[in-house]
Amino acid sequence: MGAKSTDTDFAHLRHRMVVDQLRARHLDDDRVLAAMEKVPRHLFVPETQRHAAYNDGPLPIGAGQTISQPYMVARMTELLRLSPTDRVLEIGTGSGYQAAILAELAGEVWTLERHADLADRAAELLLELGYTNVHVIICDGSLGLPEMAPFDAIVVTAAAPAVPDCLKAQLGFNGRMVIPVTSGHNEDLRLIERSAPLGQQDDVKNEKGLDSSFRETSILACTFVPLIGKEGYPQ
Numbered sequence: 002m003g004a005k006s007t008d009t010d011f012a013h014l015r016h017r018m019v020v021d022q023l024r025a026r027h028l029d030d031d032r033v034l035a036a037m038e039k040v041p042r043h044l045f046v047p048e049t050q051r052h053a054a055y056n057d058g059p060l061p062i063g064a065g066q067t068i069s070q071p072y073m074v075a076r077m078t079e080l081l082r083l084s085p086t087d088r089v090l091e092i093g094t095g096s097g098y099q100a101a102i103l104a105e106l107a108g109e110v111w112t113l114e115r116h117a118d119l120a121d122r123a124a125e126l127l128l129e130l131g132y133t134n135v136h137v138i139i140c141d142g143s144l145g146l147p148e149m150a151p152f153d154a155i156v157v158t159a160a161a162p163a164v165p166d167c168l169k170a171q172l173g174f175n176g177r178m179v180i181p182v183t184s185g186h187n188e189d190l191r192l193i194e195r196s197a198p199l200g201q202q203d204d205v206k207n208e209k210g211l212d213s214s215f216r217e218t219s220i221l222a223c224t225f226v227p228l229i230g231k232e233g234y235p236q
């Protein structure tokens with residue numbers, strides 16, 4: 002892509018991204034694919050990276066951080082099974098791109114970022130693009146956002162040493178959480194699903210104050226930047 006690339010050029014590349022990187026890898030949730038086809042990913046990367054915005058990989062966004070590979074964004078979003086009224090928490094705003102995708106599919110999105118410069122840039126762009134249902138907050142997202150819980154869905158876009166109990170506690174009944182977790186030298190993307198209690202008898206709390214109705218599934222191997230914070234890795 003040259004310096005004079007137009008919106009039409011980028012729309013064409015975005016369409017190819019959906020067909021070649023997402024549909025071809027069996028992603029088939031039409032709502033997610035429509036969001037990926039709509040959100041202008043090239044605006045979420047630094048100008049020097051625009052030519053590569055629709056390539057099949059992550060890209061640097063400053064502060065030593067990355068915007069995730071389009072496939073990973075779409076796959077994580079698909080796993081969240083979002084409805085238009087859902088309240089969603091994202092941990093790791095980065096460029097704001099994943100937040101925009103979530104905002105296309107859910108009712109309201111809270112997104113947390115520890116780097117103020119990334120958060121400010123993302124908030125400005127999201128507003129410019131008309132995403133008034135996204136709230137960008139600068140904080141240690143490893144603790145979640147208990148004051149706005151419960152959430153229908155939580156997505157963590159940085160790798161944690163373990164699934165933080167405080168995030169599980171902020172997931173509503175029937176909620177879904179997607180989180181990359183490091184185990185040994187590997188990382189895998191996990192889906193945590195919280196089921197609704199059938200009755201009081203299921204509402205049994207364990208010693209951490211969580212009920213026992215969480216199902217954890219390992220989805221695929223992945224590589225993310227680390228989640229830095231109180232419930233993540235030390236700085």
Ligand code: SAM
Nearest residue numbers: 068093095096098099114115142143228229230
């Ligand atoms: N979702 C992002 C996007 O669409 O561009 C990509 C996120 S990048 C892979 C991971 C982000 O998580 C980085 O911006 C990093 O600063 C952030 N992060 C790491 N630890 C964090 C924490 N404890 N709280 C909030 N953000 C954190």
